[in-house]
Amino acid sequence: xxxxxxxxxxxxxxxxxxxxxxxxxxxxxxxxxxxxxxxxxxxxxxxxxxxxxxxxxxxxxxxxxxxxxxxxxxxxxxxxxxxxxxxxxxxxxxxxxxxxxxxxxxxxxxxxxxxxxxxxxxxxxxxxxxxxxxxxxxxxxxxxxxxxxxxxxxxxxxxxxxxxxxxxxxxxxxxxxxxxxxxxxxxxxxxxxxxxxxxxxxxxxxxxxxxxxxxxxxxxx
Numbered sequence: 232x233x234x235x236x237x238x239x240x241x242x243x244x245x246x247x248x249x250x251x252x253x254x255x256x257x258x259x260x261x262x263x264x265x266x267x268x269x270x271x272x273x274x275x276x277x278x279x280x281x282x283x284x285x286x287x288x289x290x291x292x293x294x295x296x297x298x299x300x301x302x303x304x305x306x307x308x309x310x311x312x313x314x315x316x317x318x319x320x321x322x323x324x325x326x327x328x329x330x331x332x333x334x335x336x337x338x339x340x341x342x343x344x345x346x347x348x349x350x351x352x353x354x355x356x357x358x359x360x361x362x363x364x365x366x367x368x369x370x371x372x373x374x375x376x377x378x379x380x381x382x383x384x385x386x387x388x389x390x391x392x393x394x395x396x397x398x399x400x401x402x403x404x405x406x407x408x409x410x411x412x413x414x415x416x417x418x419x420x421x422x423x424x425x426x427x428x429x430x431x432x433x434x435x436x437x438x439x440x441x442x443x444x445x446x447x448x449x450x451x452x
Contacts, residue, residue, distance in 0.1 A: 276303030276421035283423050286443045290424070292436035297415070297424045304422040306331075306414065307400045311365050314376075314389040321420060324361060328423075328445045329416040330432070332364040333398055336378050338410040340429040349384040350433035351441070359445045362387060362432075367395040367410075415444060 283299040290297040309321040309331070321331070332348055334341035345364070352362040364387050366375040372393060379389065392398075401407035406414055408427045415423040423444055431437060 273303050273305040273421065275419050276300075276305050276417075279303065279417040279419070279421035279423050282417060282444055286423070286440050289436070289440040289443055293431040293434040294426070294437045294440055296428060296430065297426045297440075299424045300422045304404070306406075306416060306420055306422060307404065308420070309365070309392075309397045309400055311390050311392040311397055319390060321363075321416070324363060325420060326418050327358070328360050328418055328441075330360075330362045330413055330441070331416055332362065332411060332413045333367055333401070333407065334364055334411050335367050336374050337368070341411040342378065344411055344429035344432070345379070345382065345384055345387075347430070347432040347434075347437075349387045351437065352388075353386040354433065354438065355441060355445070356386070360441065363390060364388075365397055366391040367393075367398055369393050369395055415441075417444075 280300050280303055283301070287299045290299065306321060311319055313319050321329075330348075330351070332344075334345065336342065348362050348364055356362065366389070368375050368391070372391070375391065376389065379385075379387070398407050398410075398412070401412060401414070406412065406422070406425050411429055412425070412427055413430070414425045417423050
């Protein structure tokens, strides 16, 4: 009489297949959950994506590392302090295009980048644009102030977050992988572009791109 029970060798592939299918289903569920929880899709941010598309051809040379926004993404309302210790939020700057930069004195590329950011602030700051450079030193609060003073970087406003939560908030949406990090933000608080690492922000390449982003000058695309 034939044994109708599957042999041990025949059961192994079935078990493996079942585990594999279950694993794939679990992965798909987690992946789907991640997508559903991912920030973005805010209709108010569609103009920022359009701006990103418009200025994308200008992202070359000194600003070639910029990654343009391809989906509407509203940034978290980052909280930090000004030079007087008063609380500030990203939403306090609504109505302006911003270059939000995270820096620290222990970050060598950050220190090298700061003079260019200071020069950029001097050249483009006004009703339509501002550099918001947020220091995230967590120990000596006087150290970054001393650095800026000794380097004669007087045009940048001083902002800081001694808990470095601004970095964690941007990291949570995949926009802060290291230091320095800069995000180009539209007047509604939406991402236009992001860059991981330093850039020559006072270069002609950067100035042309940022002027196009703010609508200050027509760009030859």
